[in-house]
Amino acid sequence: MAVSPRTPGAGEMFQLLRDGRPRTRAELATLTGQARSTVAGRIDALMATGLIAPAGEATSTGGRPPATFAFNASSQAVLGVDLGATHARLAVTDLASTVLAELDAPLAIADGPGPVLAWVAETGHKLLETAGRSAADLAGVGLGLPGPVEHATGHPNNPPIMPGWDDADVPGILRSHFDAPVLVDNDVNIMALGEHRIAWPDVADLILVKVATGIGAGIIADGALRRGAQGAAGDIGHVAVPGAEEVVCRCGNVGCLEAIASAQALAARLREEGLDVAGPADVVALVRGGDVSAGRAVRQAGREIGSVLAATVSLLNPSVIVLGGILAEAGEHLLAGIREVVYRRSLPLATQHLRIAVARSGAQAGVLGAAAMAADHALSPDAVDALTA
Known part of the structure; x- marks a missing residue:
């Protein structure tokens, strides 16, 4: 016997209101194909949760003007957390990603999950107070980590720069401090989500490439973040680059893109040339200061990244490639190297309308992506449907 499809509930109808545009009961009935009485009941249920609110009256076509209803993004808040190797960014936002309070502070991920997550919880509660919100207002917590994460469980998976974090129950630890769902992903994925939401909301296919201590990519395809079977999608830093077979990577393989084109690799190369370079920030400073050797090294790194991205363009056919991470701050050198190879090596059909640009959201991309991940879940x-039941 055929099973009839489930009638869309209040949750499905609410998705029509998330764009913030006020709508009448009649409009919602037309859009959903449901009876006005059904729509009216679901509006009442959503009003009771605070997720929607009256938004005035529509223009009358005769008789009493109909009431309109719209998404009430301020009804709840989410906490976004972006943890790097040596820093932390936290932001409390409303449900539409408007920042209510934020903080950027030094923090060593190598201190381990206990001390780091205890600090995150304490700071998160303080930030909620700063935003004028209570713990009861919290709809969810989104957290980004600088290493591989099994998204289904939120557990880090053998992260190379995070000693003591392997298989740590990050969601469980944070749920003991917050009475709200906790979602965890890697830093590149939340950057891609944040950049897409803030700067390219109308683009369905986008790749964000983070070039910093490591190299990774976050993939937006058909408007959604794609993580792959084990959450390893976008790990382009460990794609082999022809001609680099002698360079040993921290993953144990040789010739990986990260081993020859990351900011850390460039810093080491420039030190060998006699330049005073302690880390990635110094590479950027040298390029901005007009140092020829540093500029040449960054442009060559762009070519090497471009050789991997050319294959990615043929495989995924994105509309936009966005560059993030500290090396993207070096200006046009990295961008020029990538464009040079991608446009030469990829087929004209794939590059006809392809844009390659530096991230517009800057350092906020990760924390806003983490907040958006939590809001989307909530x-x-x-x-x-569960909230209105």
């Missing part, structure tokens, strides 16, 4: 059809 506002999913199933979550809203």
